[in-house]
Amino acid sequence: MNVRALIAEDEPILALTLKKHLEKLWPELQIIALAENGPEAVQLTLEHQPDILFLDIKMPGKTGLEVAEELAEEWQDQTTFPRIVFVTAYDEFAVQAFEHSASDYVLKPVSEERLSRTVTRLQKQLSAESSSDQNAESAVSTGTPALDNLITQLQNLLPSGQLQGLATTTKTTEPLRVIRAAVGNNIRMIPVEDVLYFEATDKYINVVTRDHESLIRSSLRDLLPQLDTSLFWQIHRSTVVNIREVSLAQRDEAGKITLRLRNSEAKLPVSRVYAHLFRQM
Structure with a gap:
């Protein structure tokens, strides 16, 4: 089998050590690229479409879990999603998070x-897939098995806050009540309950209300722990919506969900990772 792998690790010595171990244990495995940060891991994975991705949990730019989430959103259904092996320095917490998941993990060092x-484990999985023509054809045509497994894993991590925990985010005790946004020489005071949705744009977040939009210099990773999770739901890696403002969740023929709001003409796409939030009760 022609199996290709990509390693995403920001510490060069650790990346080369992992590569060396893999070359010894699996000589036939092709290491096609080394990514040094989260954004590069996304770019190279989408470009090369490896069979296996060794993904460091804590990297500059994006955490390994954020990389996995973005790949789940951006991946095209007609290509086979790579199997992901998370590489982490966390011990007990990571073990609890990944022990019973479809993805594998290894601890540093x-x-x-x-x-x-x-x-x-990877060789057995890949061999089992290739030995069955029916399974192989299904995997090539849809690319869904490994992708569905990853989405299920991310969904299991999200409700309990484990995803934020592995990303070294700290939960605050008191929810944020007011957003302070600079508008020229003034500071606009925005009650949080007036926000329709937050949308991340590079180093800023666009705060959208019924009457105006304002930019604040922050990231969703920093903002999320400050929000009341009963009121604000993350629906995409770059979007958090005030659930009280959602009037309708529309599902198209491809199964993709779009939200319509009561007080806005905006149409907000829901990513695969968060689609389960809008299943019929």
């Missing part, structure tokens, strides 16, 4: 013995 079990 990566031991050859533990990595050997991961290699064996």
